[in-house]
Amino acid sequence: MEKELIFNSDLHFEHKQWRRELFFWEDEIKSFRNRLVELVNRWTNKTVLAQLDHYQNQFKIQEEAINELLDDINLHEINISEHSKKGEDVLDTSVVKKHIEFRNHMDTQRRIYNELKKEFFRFLSEYM
Secondary structure, eight states: OOOOOOBHHHHHHHHHHHHHHHHHHHHHHHHHHHHHHHHHHHOOOHHHHHHHHHHHHHHHHHHHHHHHHHHHHHHHHHHHHHHHHTTOOBOOHHHHHHHHHHHHHHHHHHHHHHHHHHHHHHHHHHHO
């Protein structure tokens, strides 16, 4: 059975996709924060304000996760470039394992973020 080769360019391509997705999330969060400001100015109900605070905190947590993911991507890109400088286009097993773990982490973060968005949109539809 032949092993599949994974090249630096394959991982680099996936990193570029992830970066675009993370930057998009950052932009969305800015938009969501604008909605929060509108609601803070509209509502005085303590229950609603507590929910607004909850979402503000969740968006902060997401921003921190995004920054961490971007940092991890950059570190992995540095590792890939080190291999490229040595003329190694095929990565070793440990680097690929780490990339797969990172891919799983990205999938998990994607689910968390999408669930937060759905929850926030339900909230907006009720209070906007």
